[in-house]
Amino acid sequence: MGIGARLTAGLAVAALTACGGGTGDGERAGGGIRGFDFFGGGSEAALDELRAVAGEPLVDQIVSLEIAPTPGGAIVSAVGLPPTQGYWDADLVRVPTEEPSVLLLEFRLLPPPEPRPVGTQPSREVLAGRVLSLQDLAGISTIAVQAQRNRATSRR
Numbered sequence: 001m002g003i004g005a006r007l008t009a010g011l012a013v014a015a016l017t018a019c020g021g022g023t024g025d026g027e028r029a030g031g032g033i034r035g036f037d038f039f040g041g042g043s044e045a046a047l048d049e050l051r052a053v054a055g056e057p058l059v060d061q062i063v064s065l066e067i068a069p070t071p072g073g074a075i076v077s078a079v080g081l082p083p084t085q086g087y088w089d090a091d092l093v094r095v096p097t098e099e100p101s102v103l104l105l106e107f108r109l110l111p112p113p114e115p116r117p118v119g120t121q122p123s124r125e126v127l128a129g130r131v132l133s134l135q136d137l138a139g140i141s142t143i144a145v146q147a148q149r150n151r152a153t154s155r156r
Contacts, residue, residue: 056091056093056108056109056110057108057109057111057148058106058107058108058146058147058148059080059081059082059087059090059107059108059109059126059147059148060080060081060082060083060147060148060149061080061081061147061148061149061150062078062079062080062081062107062145062146062147062150062151062152063078063079063080063081063121063125064078064079064152065077065078065143065145065152065153065154066078067143067154070131072133072134073131073132073133073134073135073136073137074131074132074137075129075130075131075132076092076105076129076130076131076132076143076145077127077128077129078092078105078107078127078128078129078145078152079125079126079127080107080109080125080126080127080128080147081121081124081125081126082109082111082124082126083118083124084112084115084116084117084118084119084124085112085116085117085118085119085123085124086111086112086113086114086116087109087110087111087112087124087126088109088110088112088126089109089110090107090108090109090126090127090128091107091108091109091128091130092105092106092107092108092128092129092130092145093105093106093108094130095146100139101139101140101141101142102140102141102142102143102144103132103136103137103140103142103143103144104144104146105130105143105144105145105146106145106146107128107145107146107147109126109128141155141156142154142155142156
């Protein structure tokens with residue numbers, strides 16, 4: 001699957017998860033299902049605990065970086081390559097920098113709950129994305145996504 005198809009699929013999932021106006025406690029207004037519970041239970045507290053224990057490590061390598069302009073800002077999407085299959089809950093987390101014109105994002109994700117095979121590179125690739133507003137981009141000339149072993153950069 002190409003990066004365009006992955007980005008489209010990721011955006012569709014993000015749009016679906018954003019639907020339904022929450023009540024503030026993770027439940028949808030008027031009942032219904034929660035996205036995290038849809039595939040087999042769990043709770044936001046359990047996910048937060050797992051993040052705390054795992055420490056949300058950086059992905060091993062950045063494979064690609066794409067910045068797609070939108071009328072209200074931009075969508076940053078990056079493909080990362082962890083060391084084995086099974087890594088999940090990928091996120092691009094903004095971290096402070098000393099240079100005000102650089103927006104630095106760390107590609108963080110959670111490891112598999114049990115050991116997994118290495119597999120082929122395409123079977124290990126993980127996509128993460130982040131929407132940036134025009135306010136987020138004000139004064140920014142460089143967007144960089146950091147992994148453990150490399151960094152991908154885009155300048156405008």
